[in-house]
Every structure is written in structure tokens, then in C-alpha cells.
Amino acid sequence: MKKLVLSTALLALSAGAAFADTVRMGTEGAYPPYNFIDDNGEVAGFEREVGDALCTIAELTCEWVTNEWDTIIPNLLSGNYDAIIAGMSITDERDEVIDFTTDYYPPTASAYVVMSEGVDLSSGVIAAQASTIQASHIATTGATLVEFSTLDDTIAAVKNGEVDAVFADKDALAPFVAEQGFMFEGENVLLGGGIGIGLRESDTELKAKFDAAIDAMKADGSLNTLLVKYFGEDVITY
Template sequence: MFKTLMTVGVALALTSGAAMAQTVRIGTEGAYAPYNFINDAGEIDGFEKELGDELCVRAELTCEWVKNDWDSIIPNLVSGNYDAIMAGMSITDERDEVIDFTQNYTPPAASAYAAAAEDADIEGGVIAAQTATIQAAHVAEGGATLLEFATPEETVAAVRNGEADAVFADKDYLVPLVEESGGALVFVGDDVPLGGGIGVGVRESDGELKDKLDAAIGSMKEDGTLNAMIVKWFGDGAAIYE
């Protein structure tokens, strides 16, 4: 009888512990390969999906993924539709005024121009960029005409169909598109370093969640698994942590 009671007690304790496990909903765009995309099975996939799942294991969190359009991804975090953002979002002072960020999980990386011709005018021409990105802000501050689109696919399409002289985006996003274009797209000009790397966005009130994710990111940097994951998804030439 005592053994039975003990067994029941342990089971209840385990059940209670499982019920108390924190569930974290992670919002992502699902349209910015290789950071995040929808695979052939209709599921969220990519570098950030693999990374986020590992962070949740290390932080002892239960993770659920939510697909959300880029232009409303911060407002929907703030309003509580999910608890964190992993969507190729660079850490900037402007965004940090609205939400909080963990330490970065990719080093500051280059942005680049891709065009249909090497002589494309990237200084004074029409440049396509995704709305509400650091690339769009950079173009707006210069002498070129900014043409904004809701999705990254539309920015590249604008170059292909002649609406824009070039697209300005994360180079990691553009590299496979340029390589697979058969010469229809080429890089133009120098790379441009922008932002403070990419981090997990959380509400400013969620300091405990930020700390847990920070610790998990730190542990992956220390044991080398984060660098290995970056190389897996972005190639041997990707920026990694020294």
C-alpha cells in the first residue's frame, strides 16, 4: 500500500511539473530562406526553426511556432499573439525602443545589392527593399528612390520585371538567388554592414524569458553548436563567432 501511494505521489508530481512547463510561442515570417521558410510539407523550416527548437530544449521550454506577416510581426508580439520573434530580425536602436532583444544569435552580417546588370544605378536609381527593414531605412537615407514591398520575394521580382534597378537585402538571403539565377541576377557594389546581428525579440516585460533564451544562446556559442548550425545553413563563408 505504501509503495502504491508513493507511486501515485511521484506520478502526480511529474504530471504537475509537466503542466507547469512554460509554453513559448515563437513568431516567424516563413518567407526568408534560409532563416525561415515553409517547406514542401507546409511546415515552418530553416535555420531559425532548428535553432529555436534547440534553444527551447536548453531553456526547458515548450515551443510552438506561429507564422506571421513581416509588417505586423512586432505589433503582434506586443499585443500578445506570441511570446518571441525569430524572423531574421536585426537588432536596432529603433526596434529596441519598442521590444527587447536577447544577445545576437548571428554576428552582424552584410547587406548587399543585387541587380539584373552590373552597371545598375544603386546610388540614384530605384531600389527595392522589404518594408520595415534596416535595408529599407538605409535606402531611404540615401539618394536612391526606395520601392518597398511586403515580402522579400516581391523585392526580387521587382528587379526581374524591371520595376527596380536593384534589390537591397541581407546578403545571406540573396546569395542562393543570385547563384541559381544563371546570370540573370548579379551582385553590384560593395557589401554594406548594418545592424547589431540578429536576436530573439521579446516583450520588454518578459525579462525572465529573455534571460532563459540568453543563457541558451550563450551555451550554444560556448560549445560550438551555434557556429556549426550557422555553417550548415549559410555555408563555409558565413560569419561565425570567434
């Protein structure tokens, strides 16, 4: 889902040499269909179902915690929760600060969406969610990057004419194209190494439990079932 953070190397305090009996699952709650808050005020979406299944397989008691995206890694390191499951792409830069499980979502495409055809993506004004791999990518192009706190804010910026396009995970943008009159523009861009659960580097036992549970869901097909449920028949599966 996404994302690059990291002025947080200074926070690499070991906030947990061992995980507690209850594992706190940290997510954003603002990146549908990966994660969002439903009408009952509960965390829902693809990652809620995946996370709950992983906790059952690993025989862990888990509870869900929401946190804004731009502080999601610092607050993991400071001990506010024990795992990040929030559409976070596995990157070398992040891996210097935290650890990752094996991926539970394969490497996938990022894409541009616009309100009208003919946008010059190479030199236009492009919105991306702050601290994401998409924002980092735009910063290396000739386009002007404008960062926003949430995906919804980037979409609003295009609607309001503040920017020419949004660059984000294609799967996250697809509902806006299907339902709100946006259109994809240009070529897909492959970024990151898939999406994994972020953990403190000290939590090796918890990582092993989640890795084994993810492998089990890949082997029995249940992870593919959830991928198709939330992202459609064309989604890349294991």
C-alpha cells in the same frame, strides 16, 4: 535578417507579465534560409533549428506561429506569440519598443543584387522589403526606394524591370545569385547589431533563459555548426 519596423510604439501594452508554459515562437516563414515553409507546410530553416535547440536547452515547450513581417512587432506586443525569431536585426529604434536577447547571428552585410552590370545604385530605383533596416538605409541615399511586402516580391520586381536593384541581407540574396542569374553589385554595407530574439520588455525571465541557451550554443559550437550548414563555410561565426 534584416529589418526595422516601427510605428508600433503606441502598442507597447504589456501583453504578458510572465510567459506561459508553452512559448509561442513567431516567425515570418518567408525569408529563406533564415525561415521558410517547407513542403509539409511546417516552419523550417536556420531559425527553426536554432529555436528548437534553444527551447530544448532552456527546457521550454515551444510551438511555432507565422506572421507577416510588417505586423510582426505589433502582434508580439498584443500577445499573439511570445518571441520573434525572424531574422530581426537588433537596432536602437526597435529596442525602444521591445527587448532583445543577445545575438544568435553576428552582424552581417547587406548587399545589392541586379540583373545586369552598370546599375547606378546612388540614383537608381532600389527595392527593399518594407520596414527593414535596408529600406531605412536606402531612404537616406539619393536612390528612389520602392518597398515590397516580401523578399520574393523585391526579386520579382527586378526580374520584371520595375526596379533596378534589390537591397537586402547578403546571405538571403546569395541563393538568387547562385541559382537565378542575379549578380552582386557595389560594395557591401554593414547595418544593425546582429540578429536576436525579440521579446516583450516585461518578459525578463524568458529573456534570461534564452540568453543562457544562446550562450551555451556559442560555447559548445553548435550555433556555428548551424550557421555553416545554412550559410556556407564563409559565414561569420562565433
